[in-house]
Amino acid sequence: MSLPSQTVALLQAARDLVKTLPADAVLVLTETAIDWDEVGRLLVGCRLFVAAENPALTKPLRDHPDWTVIDLDPEPRPTQERMNDALLKAVSEEMLQPGSHVVALYNGIATLEDAPEPVDSLSVIHLGEHLERMTSQDLRVLGTSVPLDVLRAVVELATEIGREGREGQPIGTILVVGDTKKVLGLSRFQNFNPFRGYTRAERDIRDREVREQIKEIAKLDGALLIGRDGIAEAACLHLGARADGLNLRKGFGSRHAAAAGISKHTNAIAFAVSQSSGSVRVFQKGEEVLHIEPLARPHVWQPFRLETQEEPDGEAGDDAS
Numbered sequence: 001m002s003l004p005s006q007t008v009a010l011l012q013a014a015r016d017l018v019k020t021l022p023a024d025a026v027l028v029l030t031e032t033a034i035d036w037d038e039v040g041r042l043l044v045g046c047r048l049f050v051a052a053e054n055p056a057l058t059k060p061l062r063d064h065p066d067w068t069v070i071d072l073d074p075e076p077r078p079t080q081e082r083m084n085d086a087l088l089k090a091v092s093e094e095m096l097q098p099g100s101h102v103v104a105l106y107n108g109i110a111t112l113e114d115a116p117e118p119v120d121s122l123s124v125i126h127l128g129e130h131l132e133r134m135t136s137q138d139l140r141v142l143g144t145s146v147p148l149d150v151l152r153a154v155v156e157l158a159t160e161i162g163r164e165g166r167e168g169q170p171i172g173t174i175l176v177v178g179d180t181k182k183v184l185g186l187s188r189f190q191n192f193n194p195f196r197g198y199t200r201a202e203r204d205i206r207d208r209e210v211r212e213q214i215k216e217i218a219k220l221d222g223a224l225l226i227g228r229d230g231i232a233e234a235a236c237l238h239l240g241a242r243a244d245g246l247n248l249r250k251g252f253g254s255r256h257a258a259a260a261g262i263s264k265h266t267n268a269i270a271f272a273v274s275q276s277s278g279s280v281r282v283f284q285k286g287e288e289v290l291h292i293e294p295l296a297r298p299h300v301w302q303p304f305r306l307e308t309q310e311e312p313d314g315e316a317g318d319d320a321s
């Protein structure tokens with residue numbers, strides 16, 4: 001199996017970029033089977049990462065000394081999401097440093113619907129610009145009370161909410177994890193609890209499909225509450241813990257104060273997703289312990305407007321990208 005000439009040219013360009021920029025690694029995000037020996041030869045000298053939805057595609061590389069395989073969830077998702085997931089995973093599992101520069105090769109121009117397509121695009125990604133400290137070590141500090149796999153799932157959910165919003169609109173929320181009884185005792189429902197009547201499996205946030213459903217619920221006003229076992233317990237909560245005596249940064253409003261407050265008065269960890277910036281701040285014992293920037297916010301296409309046209313009311317500066 002030989003490589004198409006376009007793929008060869010892209011791989012050569014990737015290797016040149018790694019040398020001249022310099023960059024730390026090449027990430028190949030593939031949808032189709034590739035001649036890995038040839039790819040390895042063209043990228044000789046580079047640190048190599050590969051990610052694919054279909055594990056069969058990366059199987060030959062699993063025990064290969066030159067390649068690091070990043071496992072992605074198997075269901076089909078847009079390229080940007082898969083790339084973000086792969087990079088987040090590489091950083092959180094300490095395969096890559098948060099400040100790394102990565103040359104990514106992927107299929108960015110889909111022409112066939114629902115069919116795998118070859119690599120046609122190259123991007124240089126500076127992780128430091130998008131992603132602040134998030135290593136397993138950081139998560140382990142929090143993990144004293146909540147297991148690491150639950151924390152990872154919460155981080156993924158929070159960063160995806162911050163990055164994607166809903167229906168083109170940015171959304172903010174608070175995800176409170178752990179100490180559920182005490183949190184409920186200090187809070188009140190602003191609306192009915194949308195999780196009522198669902199089984200534990202249907203509320204387990206370690207399941208990607210459940211996380212997708214929860215993103216819909218996150219649109220509703222109020223905080224979400226998740227048990228330390230990863231089971232979502234409540235939503236639409238107004239967190240009532242007092243926020244006085246907190247040492248909060250300037251610019252934080254009531255959402256961040258509520259997240260910090262509940263973490264001070266309980267053993268829960270609170271993840272505040274900012275509606276205005278998409279960033280995720282993690283509070284424990286009333287202090288901000290972790291700050292995660294989403295890798296990218298989706299571009300929101302604005303209606304075409306001539307420069308001489310006046311801006312409709314309320315739209316000025318309303319750019320969520």
Ligand SMILES: Nc1ncnc2c1ncn2[C@@H]1O[C@H](COP(=O)(O)OP(=O)(O)OP(=O)(O)O)[C@@H](O)[C@H]1O
Pocket residue numbers: 172173174221222223237238239240251252253254255256257258273274275276277
């Ligand atoms: N006690 C609370 N419990 C749950 N949610 C709250 C609480 N207080 C505020 N919020 C949420 O925060 C929103 C207001 O956010 P505000 O802009 O004041 O905060 P912020 O910290 O600046 O956050 P953002 O960066 O998202 O704007 C409210 O509409 C509500 O959804």
